[in-house]
Amino acid sequence: MNTLELLIRNLSKLPGVGRKSAARIAYFLLKRDESFARSLGDQILSLKQKIKQCSECGNYTEIDPCPFCTDPQRDKNVICVVEESRDVHTIESTGEFHGLYHVLQGTLSPIDGIGPEDLTISRLISRIRKGRIDEIIIATNPTVEGDTTALYIVKMLSEYDLRITRLASGLPVGGDLEYADRLTLARSLKGRTPFGL
């Protein structure tokens, strides 16, 4: 396989990029000068070299612990549990949440062989053990995997003296947090309800 074909094949593995778009990107890159390709390549490489998971909350960060975990202005008694780092951005965009985050880095999915040990659940539990956490807001996506993960976490946390809440309904079922509009998400954060098993 030649260089161009190989690049098209790899680009088409990116989320939301089909073979047609992959080919369009590859030909676009061919036309641009070398410095563009080099800086793009360097940036992709830097992602893996410089950005790590925060050892506290699991969020992607260049500094460990991340700016959220070390920000003295944040409410250290509330943790909002999300699936991915991008959900942190979505929730931050509402301006309604001022506590800490915990990024699971995925959801439980037995079919794909993803179990609790592949997520950051044990790290969440140790944060609860050592901190003075009053409330855990479960903000997993309203999907089958998100709900399964939420239930598992609630069970694991049942022995701790905590208020466990979830985002209020109004979020599109089966959708992702990132597709919810800001107002809906802000409303569902404000109107969060106790997690009933």
Ligand SMILES: [Zn+2]
């Ligand atoms: Zn952090």
